[in-house]
Amino acid sequence: MAQLIDGKQLSNQVLQEVASEVERLKAEHDVEPTLAVVLVGEDPASQVYVRNKVKRAKEAGMGSIEHRLGTETTQGDLNQLIERLNHDPRVHGILVQLPLPSHLDEEEVIAAINPAKDVDGFHPLNVGALAAGQASLVPCTPQGCMIMLRQVHPDLSGKHAVVVGRSNIVGKPMAALLLQANCTVTIAHSRTQDIESLCRNADIVVAAAGRRELVDADWIKPGATVIDVGINAIEVEGKRKLVGDVAFEAVAEKAGAITPVPGGVGPMTIACLLLNTTRAARHQLA
Ligand SMILES: NC(=O)C1=CN([C@@H]2O[C@H](COP(=O)(O)OP(=O)(O)OC[C@H]3O[C@@H](n4cnc5c(N)ncnc54)[C@H](OP(=O)(O)O)[C@@H]3O)[C@@H](O)[C@H]2O)C=CC1
Numbered sequence: 300m301a302q303l304i305d306g307k308q309l310s311n312q313v314l315q316e317v318a319s320e321v322e323r324l325k326a327e328h329d330v331e332p333t334l335a336v337v338l339v340g341e342d343p344a345s346q347v348y349v350r351n352k353v354k355r356a357k358e359a360g361m362g363s364i365e366h367r368l369g370t371e372t373t374q375g376d377l378n379q380l381i382e383r384l385n386h387d388p389r390v391h392g393i394l395v396q397l398p399l400p401s402h403l404d405e406e407e408v409i410a411a412i413n414p415a416k417d418v419d420g421f422h423p424l425n426v427g428a429l430a431a432g433q434a435s436l437v438p439c440t441p442q443g444c445m446i447m448l449r450q451v452h453p454d455l456s457g458k459h460a461v462v463v464g465r466s467n468i469v470g471k472p473m474a475a476l477l478l479q480a481n482c483t484v485t486i487a488h489s490r491t492q493d494i495e496s497l498c499r500n501a502d503i504v505v506a507a508a509g510r511r512e513l514v515d516a517d518w519i520k521p522g523a524t525v526i527d528v529g530i531n532a533i534e535v536e537g538k539r540k541l542v543g544d545v546a547f548e549a550v551a552e553k554a555g556a557i558t559p560v561p562g563g564v565g566p567m568t569i570a571c572l573l574l575n576t577t578r579a580a581r582h583q584l585a
């Protein structure tokens with residue numbers, strides 16, 4: 300049976316560090332690190348994430364501001380709100396929940412965020428910095444995955460990592476961080492041929508495809524480390540349940556270490572978001 304990498308517990312450790320940094324910023328600089336979350340539309344899954352973020356921020360002693368806008372919000376309205384948050388000295392981090400309703404241009408919105416307040420690390424300037432190995436605000440989910448991986452592999456050097464998925468928010472930044480940690484990195488996606496044997500050669504598999512239980516036991520080399528980013532809501536006997544992109548029961552028999560869903564990457568993502576917010580606040584002091 301694989302070692303379970305407990306994201307809930309690890310995230311609490313990160314959140315404790317965040318809370319101490321919040322204390323210091325308050326005591327030494329009279330600054331309350333504050334995150335502004337912008338949610339457009341009624342996507343129920345997004346509402347759950349926003350609730351979790353706000354709750355954890357409060358627990359860490361941080362300020363949090365929510366802007367809930369209707370589905371009919373225009374690009375102009377949204378840009379105007381971002382501009383206001385960019386210039387508000389009480390706001391240190393800005394997160395616009397994705398995906399946006401289809402009539403809104405995500406690229407334009409992300410580019411409008413002040414890069415110094417871009418706690419998601421999605422602005423082109425931060426994306427470029429990450430690619431060049433000079434990042435200060437690293438995307439939260441990959442950052443959380445790296446903390447989990449370090450539990451098992453304090454030295455990642457020379458490990459073969461396969462990332463399944465190439466999105467801007469998970470797959471690509473994940474690959475960049477693994478490369479920076481001296482892994483040999485393969486990025487697989489929906490056009491990849493024979494993805495199974497690629498994964499079977501990997502010491503580390505990061506599953507971020509958004510396909511429930513895509514990664515099965517015969518994809519995994521015995522003893523490999525498996526990080527499951529997927530969050531897929533399904534119904535079992537009328538009840539809502541979350542499953543990952545990994546067939547957990549079967550893969551746990553074969554892997555050396557594995558992250559659960561829920562209680563894995565999700566809580567780490569939120570902890571890293573708040574960590575990024577304290578980093579942004581610290582930077583804005585200067
Ligand atoms: N735990 C957390 O904190 C977070 C979880 N998530 C979850 O992670 C998952 C991925 O999210 P995200 O990156 O935004 O998703 P996207 O839909 O943006 O990207 C999915 C990627 O997976 C690839 N893919 C899809 N199907 C297959 C397949 N059958 N075989 C191989 N590759 C495939 C796609 O390939 P192609 O490019 O060719 O289309 C694409 O690159 C989702 O379940 C999401 O809910 C996301 C963010 C945070």
Ligand SMILES: Nc1nc(=O)c2c([nH]1)NC[C@@H]1CN(c3ccc(C(=O)N[C@@H](CCC(=O)O)C(=O)O)cc3)C=[N+]21
Pocket residue numbers: 347348351394395396397398419439440530541560561562563564565566568569
């Ligand atoms: N701009 C932007 N940044 C994001 O980081 C972002 C986003 N948009 N859009 C959606 C995805 C998804 N995401 C999650 C965060 C936390 C959990 C999380 O806390 N999950 C818990 C449980 C949640 C539950 O019970 O529903 C867990 O896995 O244990 C999940 C998913 C961030 N995302």
